Amino acid sequence: MAIRRAKQKQQVIEKLMSVAPPGETFIASVHCETGPSPWLNSLFDEVPFLGLIVALTRKFYFVTLTNTSVVINSANRFTNRPGDVVFSFPRNAFPVTRVKRATVWSSMHVQLPSSTKPTRLNIHRYWRNEFDQLLAVVPASVEGSPAAAIAPAPEAAQA
Known part of the structure; x- marks a missing residue:
């Protein structure tokens, strides 16, 4: 079992x-x-059965940014x-609808082809540097993305 981030990334690259x-x-x-x-996990300590249900419904993914996709x-x-x-x-068409960069658990909502509504993906602070690299390619139109924060505001129409 890989615990270190570098080893996990190496395994992902080897697989891809x-x-x-x-x-x-x-x-x-x-x-x-x-x-x-994931902050809700602590709320389920008193009701273990409910916490088990939530834990078993979670899916785990690696999101990998390449030069083309x-x-x-x-x-x-x-x-x-x-x-x-x-x-x-495709790298320029990654369907992110919302990004929230937080202190410990950041999240982004991605419109996956298999679902009708965007899927929330939670990213731990441990992966912050890689998450920032991924956010650098998120379209500027996504609310909460760094590109949206630095994009120039549209000028008001002159009458």
Whole structure:
């Protein structure tokens, strides 16, 4: 079981190298989990059954940024080993609808083709540097993205 971030990223790259086209460069890889905020886990300590249900509904993914695309592959719940590629998007068309960068648990909502509404992906502070690299390619139109914060405001129409 890989615990260190560098080893997890190495495993993801090794897994993706088998399906990546020649010349693909891997820039950043971020581990994330679906579901409600992980802060809610502490609320379920008094009701363990409810906490177990929430824990079992979570899915774990690695989101990897390459020079041409953003690839999402599954991660094992217990060992964090990367699994098969689940989704792949062109780099300039990554369907992020909302980004919240927080102190410990950041989140982003991604419109996955398999769901009707955006899926919340929670990213721990441990992956902050890689998450920032990923956010650098998020379209400026996404509310809460760093690109939106530095984009120039539209000028008011002159009458």
